[in-house]
Amino acid sequence: MARKKEFDPEERMEKARDLFWEKGYNATSMEDLVQTMGLNRGSIYDTYGDKHSLYLQCLGNYAAEKLKEHKEAASGTSPMERVENMIRSAVEATVNTGKCCMAVNSTFELAAVDQSVHSIIKNNWKDIVDFFEQLLTDAKAQGEISADKDPKLMAEFIAANFTGLWQTFILSKDKKQVEKLAQFLIDMVKH
Amino acid sequence: MARKKEFDPEERMEKARDLFWEKGYNATSMEDLVQTMGLNRGSIYDTYGDKHSLYLQCLGNYAAEKLKEHKEAASGTSPMERVENMIRSAVEATVNTGKCCMAVNSTFELAAVDQSVHSIIKNNWKDIVDFFEQLLTDAKAQGEISADKDPKLMAEFIAANFTGLWQTFILSKDKKQVEKLAQFLIDMVKH
DNA sequence: GTTATTTTAGAACAATCGTTCAAGATGGTA
DNA sequence: TACCATCTTGAACGATTGTTCTAAAATAAC
Numbered sequence: 352m353a354r355k356k357e358f359d360p361e362e363r364m365e366k367a368r369d370l371f372w373e374k375g376y377n378a379t380s381m382e383d384l385v386q387t388m389g390l391n392r393g394s395i396y397d398t399y400g401d402k403h404s405l406y407l408q409c410l411g412n413y414a415a416e417k418l419k420e421h422k423e424a425a426s427g428t429s430p431m432e433r434v435e436n437m438i439r440s441a442v443e444a445t446v447n448t449g450k451c452c453m454a455v456n457s458t459f460e461l462a463a464v465d466q467s468v469h470s471i472i473k474n475n476w477k478d479i480v481d482f483f484e485q486l487l488t489d490a491k492a493q494g495e496i497s498a499d500k501d502p503k504l505m506a507e508f509i510a511a512n513f514t515g516l517w518q519t520f521i522l523s524k525d526k527k528q529v530e531k532l533a534q535f536l537i538d539m540v541k542h
Numbered sequence: 543m544a545r546k547k548e549f550d551p552e553e554r555m556e557k558a559r560d561l562f563w564e565k566g567y568n569a570t571s572m573e574d575l576v577q578t579m580g581l582n583r584g585s586i587y588d589t590y591g592d593k594h595s596l597y598l599q600c601l602g603n604y605a606a607e608k609l610k611e612h613k614e615a616a617s618g619t620s621p622m623e624r625v626e627n628m629i630r631s632a633v634e635a636t637v638n639t640g641k642c643c644m645a646v647n648s649t650f651e652l653a654a655v656d657q658s659v660h661s662i663i664k665n666n667w668k669d670i671v672d673f674f675e676q677l678l679t680d681a682k683a684q685g686e687i688s689a690d691k692d693p694k695l696m697a698e699f700i701a702a703n704f705t706g707l708w709q710t711f712i713l714s715k716d717k718k719q720v721e722k723l724a725q726f727l728i729d730m731v732k733h
Numbered sequence: 734g735t736t737a738t739t740t741t742a743g744a745a746c747a748a749t750c751g752t753t754c755a756a757g758a759t760g761g762t763a
Numbered sequence: 764t765a766c767c768a769t770c771t772t773g774a775a776c777g778a779t780t781g782t783t784c785t786a787a788a789a790t791a792a793c
Contacts, residue, residue, distance in 0.1 A: 355760080356770070375651055377568035381751055391772055392752080398770095402751065451654075455709065459642075459650035460566055462712050473713045507710065507719070508726050514709040515702030518646065521653050522664045528698070535699050539730050546790075547740070572781055582742055583782080593781065 360398050363388045367399075368409035372453040375460050376406055407467055413453045414475035420444070421479055430490035434483065434509070435537050441513060442533045446526040451517035458514075480506045497542065505540065512536050551589050554579045558590075559600035563644040566651050567597055598658055604644045605666035611635070612670055621681035625674065625700070626728050632704060633724045637717040642708035649705075671697045688733065696731065703727050 370387045371379055381402055385392055399405040424440035427433040445451055454472050461468040483506035490496045496505075516536075520529045561578045562570055572593055576583055590596040615631035618624040636642055645663050652659040674697035681687045687696075707727075711720045 357759095374655070375568065377566065378655075380749075382749080391770095393754085393773085394771065396752070451650075456650045458709055458712055459647045463642075464565070464569075469713070476713050504722060504726055507723060508706075508730075511706030511710050511723060512703065513706070515699075515704070515706045518649055518705040519698065519702050521649055522660070522667050531695060532698060532702060535695055539699075548789095571779075573779080582740090584743085584784085585741065587782070588740075 356394075356398070358390060358394075363390060364399065364405070364408060364412060367405055368413055368453070371406055371409050372413070372450060372456070375456060377460070403467075407471065410453070410457060410468065410471050414471060417452070417454065418475060418478050418482075422482065425482070425486065429495060430486045430493060431495040431541060434486050434490070434540070437483075438509070438513075438533055438537055442516060442529055445517060445520055446529060451520060452513070455514050455517055476510065480510045483509055496540070509536070509540060547585075547589070549581060549585075554581060555590065555596070555599060555603060558596055559604055559644070562597055562600050563604070563641060563647070566647060568651070594658075598662065601644070601648060601659065601662050605662060608643070608645065609666060609669050609673075613673065616673070616677065620686060621677045621684060622686040622732060625677050625681070625731070628674075629700070629704075629724055629728055633707060633720055636708060636711055637720060642711060643704070646705050646708055667701065671701045674700055687731070700727070700731060 366388050367384055370383060374383070381392065381395075384395060384402070384405070388395065390398075395405065399408060421437055421441070424437045425433040427436050454475055457468055458472055462472055463469075480503075484502050487496065487500075487502035487505050491498065491500060491502055516529055516532055519532055523529070557579050558575055561574060565574070572583065572586075575586060575593070575596070579586065581589075586596065590599060612628055612632070615628045616624040618627050645666055648659055649663055653663055654660075671694075675693050678687065678691070678693035678696050682689065682691060682693055707720055707723055710723055714720070
């Protein structure tokens with residue numbers, strides 16, 4: 352055996368992830384990454400592969416973490432309360448950090464032309480929609496939402512609305528407006 | 543006086559616009575533009591300025607055209623029917639062309655870091671929301687939607703949902719699903 | 734037909750892009 | 764202690780980036 356890495360690959364990847372998150376894939380240069388990660392070019396290539404490979408790892412890391420956060424945010428005594436908390440929690444995270452979802456940024460920058468990116472995001476999207484669907488199915492069984500509602504369709508609708516909320520936040524930069532819109536969504540879903 | 547341009551600046555700009563639309567700003571190189579526009583580098587710089595300036599002109603052109611299309615799609619005998627047709631028309635355009643909104647792509651790629659881009663898109667966004675708001679105000683006056691609804695908020699909600707529909711289309715590539723989601727939105731808005 | 738002015742064409746610019754490589758440093762194992 | 768696989772370093776690669784410049788071609792006005 353030989354030397355051990357002087358850095359923590361996971362920790363440095365998160366620095367790269369935050370940079371990609373902020374600037375997007377194409378606007379982030381290898382030089383930027385060298386500076387931000389505090390690593391030599393060679394170490395980056397040796398550890399993560401090329402820029403695209405590093406990006407995929409960052410995106411995968413983000414997606415996994417985001418899914419975990421969504422599930423953690425789903426606290427509450429009833430299914431619909433859990434759905435509500437998920438929505439509010441996502442909005443809160445956005446307005447507090449000032450950053451919107453990296454996966455959504457990536458969707459509009461790359462997913463249409465990059466198969467690997469598309470696949471990662473689509474799977475993550477499906478996980479989130481499935482989680483919503485389960486909650487809404489429970490809500491329906493408990494009579495929290497009316498019997499004529501389609502949990503799957505409604506789950507997709509809620510998830511799609513996240514993207515709308517993020518766009519609204521980017522354009523308006525108005526915390527209050529995003530929160531009002533989120534409340535409107537919740538009211539619509541609950542009836 | 544001297545020579546006249548051998549090309550139609552407007553027509554060539556639309557070729558640039560379509561390329562930016564497809565690939566995004568950062569992934570489009572000047573060389574790409576030279577090839578696609580069929581112009582010499584010098585002619586591009588002389589006519590449109592640098593790459594960023596050309597992009598802003600393309601985006602402005604797109605925004606103006608999109609607003610026009612939205613208004614043209616707003617046909618119908620009642621306000622709510624006109625709103626419905628706007629939504630359906632936007633979805634149809636997306637699934638038929640396979641392309642989603644350039645302004646939304648641009649929002650997630652650039653608006654957070656580019657003030658000029660942000661301004662163009664925000665203004666266009668406001669125009670569209672205002673148009674929806676007017677229709678919804680009429681709908682409310684005519685009793686098509688209930689009196690407790692807020693037309694402005696609902697207009698923002700509908701506009702935000704467009705973005706969600708586009709994202710769903712990119713990820714699912716499923717025409718039917720996007721149409722179902724659009725119908726769900728219409729049902730929600732109409733009650 | 735001359736002149737003035739613009740448009741063209743394409744070479745060329747420095748800067749940056751993503752990537753590779755060779756040489757030196759390191760430390761666990763034999 | 765000697766070995767050597769691995770990690771670190773920094774220079775360097777060719778390709779491409781956005782942009783500029785020069786000279787030739789073209790045309791409207793005189």
